[in-house]
Amino acid sequence: MAFAAELKKDLKRLADRVALFHGYILFGHDSGAEKSQLARELANYLENKKWAIGDRVLSDCFIIDARQEAGIELVRSSQHFLWQKPAVSPNRTLIIDHADRLTLPAQNAILKIAEEPPANALIILLVRDPETLLPALVSRFQKIFVAGARKLNSDAETEKIAGRFLKSSPAGRKEMIKEILDSEVGLENFVTALLAHLWRDKSKNYKVCKELLERWVLIEQFNVNKRLQLEAALIGLP
Incomplete structure (x- = not known):
């Protein structure tokens, strides 16, 4: 659970400093409930x-749940909401769940808002994969990976393996990746434990974490070579 706790701590710190970005994309393939919970908790923290x-x-x-309504009229009503002055919170927060269901006109309307956002606007899009949205829209938001509860429950042994992996030489890491792929160690749990270790020094490891998350999306979604993807993601480690 360390990765989730660190993520909440970072968002809380940004909120306290009034330094939140105007828009975030929370993504993850098996974390629908976790993404929604995190977005609602952040909105609640801002207000209460x-x-x-x-x-x-x-x-x-x-x-908004885009499974129920995903057209441009809904986005227009959202735009009216965002331009209103906050009543209690420092932000007017718009959360769009299943944002990948938004129509193209609706996505373009969100893009226009993100290009010139109202001063107090905070837009949070929840999706399985950012690649399902318009590239121009994604470029206007900061992306945050949210792991599902199943992935967060990495055991103590996996934590030790992740720690040992980071202390190994580049050649040693390549061998460990082969062993992990051939063993009973859950790859998802290993990646989650690895992210938790790296996130402890996020200023130093931010680029590696970002690359690892993006490669993990490819591994989950497509039939790619897992070993090569992991090696490429972690090439930036010292």
């Missing part, structure tokens, strides 16, 4: 200074 979500309806948060 508490992560735990209560029963009270948030005044400055508008949540």
Whole structure:
């Protein structure tokens, strides 16, 4: 759970400094509930200074499920919401779940908002894979990988393997990748444990984490060579 805890800590720090970006894409293939929970918790923290979500309806948060309505009219109503002055929170937060269901006109409308966002706007798009959105839209948002609960439960042995991996030489890491792919160690748990280790020094390892997350999306979605993808993702390690 360390990776999730660090992620929340980073978002809380940015919120306290009023330094949140105007838009985030939360993505992950098996983390629908976790993405939604994180987005709602952030909106709740902005308004109530508490992560735990209560029963009270948030005044400055508008949540859309694009599975139910995904057209441009919905985005236009969202735009009206974002331009209003916040009542309680420092931000007007728009959360669009299943944003990959948005029509192309709707995505273009979101893009126009993101190009010149209202001063207090915060837009959070929840998707399985950012590649399902328009590239121009993705370029206007910061991407955050959110692991599903199943992936977060890496055991102590996997944590040790990840730690040993990072201390190995480049040649040793290549051999360990081969062993992990051939063993009973869950690759998903290994990648999650590796990310948790790297994220402890995120300023130093940000580029490696970003590359690893992007390669992991390819591994999950396509029939690619897992060994080569992992080696390419981790080539930036010292």
